[in-house]
Amino acid sequence: MPSAFAENPSAPMCINKADPNNTQLLESISANRDPLRLAYLVSKKEKTAQKNDSNVCPETDPFKKQIKTISRVLAQATGQNIEAKAAPQPKSAKETAYVPTGPRPALIKKECIKASLQRAPGNTGYTCDADNTPKPYGTAGGATLQCVTDETADYITFSVNKAIQCMSPKQPIDSRVLYTKINNESGFNFSLASPGGVSSPQLTTRGAGEVGHPTKGNGHYLLQEIIDSKNPACEPFKNIARQDLKDSPLPITRAKYCDWINPGNGLARSLVYSIGLYLTQRDYYIIPAVEKRAPSLTKNRGVMNALSAIAYGREGVDHAKWLLQKYRVDKNTTASRLRKELLHGSEYLKEMEDKTREAACINRGLHPSSNKCEGLKLSQSQLDGDECVTK
Secondary structure, eight states, rough: OOOHHHHOOOOOOSSOOOOOOOOHHHHHHHHHHHHHHHHHHHHHHHHHHHOOOOOOOSSSSSHHHHHHHHHHHHHHHHOOHHHHSSOOOSOOOOHHOOOOSSSSOOOOOHHHHHTTTTTTTSSEEEEETOOOOEEEEEEESSSGGGOOOOOHHHHHHHHHHHHHHHHOOOOOOOOOHHHHHHHHHHHHEEEEETTTTETTTTBBBHHHHHHHOOTTTTTTHHHHHHEEEEEGGHHHHHHHHHHHSSSOOOOOOOOGGGGHSTTTHHHHHHHHHHHHHHHHHIIIIIIIHHHHGGGGGGOHHHHHHHHHHHHSTTTTTHHHHHHHHTTOOOTTOOHHHHHHHHHOOOOOHHHHHHHHHHHHHEEEEEOTHHHHHTTTOOOOHHHTTTBBBBO
């Protein structure tokens, strides 16, 4: 237990090694009432109510009740009269239930996000005041490392998985790519910002442009899909999609940092754009490039995830395509051989595996720089993030 906590019993219980007095980030999260944050608070209250209510009828549809409650709260936050526009509710709960068009997406486990949040990613962190002005709290490490609590991890896990659930039905998402990418970039710390990238995925103007640019963004259609979706998981993100279709938040400048790092709309936007960028890189660039050379390899999850991660990271699509050319990929190329070659040819993939190992050690109670961590044997499956997503 940190000594500062002993001196101040009201100090928060930090899961990382931060000074419990470093609470700027916690205060900004607590004060936020944007749709995503409100959806989390509603969900949390309903879970508590369900646990405490021993008379809940098993035939009651809590999901339907949650949608109605979230809609009411979100309407108040966005100034929309959602309930007034809603059609009369049919008697059967089955008639109102949302049915996904594809398989349920794997979700990222809280325990892994919690471990990732215990890393000190560096870079400058910011909070946003009532005027949406970014205020630096210092480097996200060392003496200025912000206190992170279990509830912080719970909120971020809720937010990430809601975005995955929202954007998965038509374009299946491999959550392992998102986990290893964000773990590598920021340790799931959404308050980071610099000219090199903002928020959890460390988005750049160029990368975010694949979703946010109204004419050059190949993933721009995703914003309209969120608005039109009947999936209740999309409710916390619809306001962002509407805003950005009217007025693009690009380019990403310091004056606009809060559009991306605010713990409500900023976090929602960064998640939508991060997943949108991943889908665009995979579907518009990587799959067609591999199909030209070795169509069978597009069915190999490991190969496609590795190439998508390279395109998704700082090395970019051009480097991923260059590696296909360098290693002369064709119909005779085996997936196992190509995986090894891609790891050899991409520094970004190596970094991702190193940071995945670091988080895995923390999750096991091992210090990342300890001999025990260095000696920890992890399979390729574990380095790919398998143990951090639901089956």
